[in-house]
Amino acid sequence: MHNPPLNQCIYCGAKPGDVAWVPKDKMTRALLLEDFGREHIVPEGLNGHEVLGKASCPKCESITSDFERVIMRDSAWALRSTIGHKSGVKLPDTAAFGYLPIYNVPAIFSGQVEHNPTFGLLPIQARREDLRQMKKKATEIRPSTFTLDKSAWFRFIAKIAHGLAVKRWGLGGFLPLLPPTILGEREDHWNYVGGCPEGLEGEGVHVIQSYGIHIHAFDQISKEGAEFALVKIRLFSNAKGLPTYQAVAGLLPGYDPLILHEMYARGFHVPAA
């Protein structure tokens, strides 16, 4: 589904007329409206059809497509095959043909910044026979490295959550917390992004939506007098047993600005005031 064009970068805030780095031109120049690209909230290669128009500047587009490429080629390639993507399926040599990281809830929930959290790996398994039945023939044979770049994975989850939050609350409708993680300016993604052990149906869930095989839910959590916008994401809902993730997308209007100082003092990154 196409939404109205935003004419602004949802990651760095750049607008037409702003001077910024343009990777393909290898130069810094004033941005034109046509420089702004459309953003697939979930990548097209994972059957994502929801699009934000004119929503990414050339520099941010280059950054996000870099880690999305890692995800599409490694962590998610086997999953892509199971959903019938045309790149085909490679029959794996082992029972586990992929891994997804599983994490605790985002550290912001406890109010304590994390420095080195533990995480687990969930093997994705399928029987060779099942895979064979999905495709008439294997159309892409390539060695699987079964690699998992967990930093790329959580930036990927953060990017989906941010795009969904922009669609739901509007650009300017919340104070975004995820762009520094998405753009790779921060490595502490676990403070705002993490697992969701209770699944999509949390206590305060307002909306559950499904776009094809991906489901997400919007929620709000109250902490210290502020309302945080929460996005829960379950990719590949047609596959059993895969983890649900959640990301704290930002602060909803009406918060006391002091909360930003408190979060900052505790080590959480906050947007510059």
Ligand SMILES: [Zn+2]
């Ligand atoms: Zn940008």
